[in-house]
Amino acid sequence: MKQKILIGACCFVSAMTLAGCASDVIIFYPKADAAKAADTVIDDIFGIAPPQKNVTPANVNQETVKK
């Protein structure tokens, strides 16, 4: 029984190692994520601010009133 477990564990480790090696070689990164991250870097350089969330005319007016 122990021998079977050991063989199973060895097979699992081998498979995971191969999968890890393969992913290192083949997969550079998910293309969509890479494009999005590169866009952020490029927008920083272009001086384009990221879109602001939850900014509505109502919020802006409240801020102005507070000041």
Next chain:
Amino acid sequence: MNKILFVIGLVFYSIYTPAMAQTEANLGIDSPSIAVIKKSLATRMPILKPLFESHSIGLTRDGLIQIMKPDNIHPTERRNVEMLVDDDNKDRATLYREIARANGRPDWEADLKRTFGERWINRAPTGWMIEDAAGVWKKK
């Protein structure tokens, strides 16, 4: 028996999964050197924009810039523009190298250059000169 196998599997999964996750590049990764290069590129961009708009310079497909029409540049300014383009290309090359290094994968530099090349062209305003995937220069 099944429980033992499950536990062994879980242990190995927890060991290997983080290691495999590290193989994905983080292009938005920041480091002091990357921040300095980005700032240098951002500072130079307003000076380069009129040159892009006049088609004197263009974006290459590998994430660099190139002088397109030297005749569009006043002779007294030509040397300055050449220096600007050289400096910008040095910064761009360093940026891609540093991002690859920060990811622990210097061998990804060529892939990063290509990806940034595509994205620079995608983000560039209409009318700028760009080099397409076939190496042909055209107006965006």
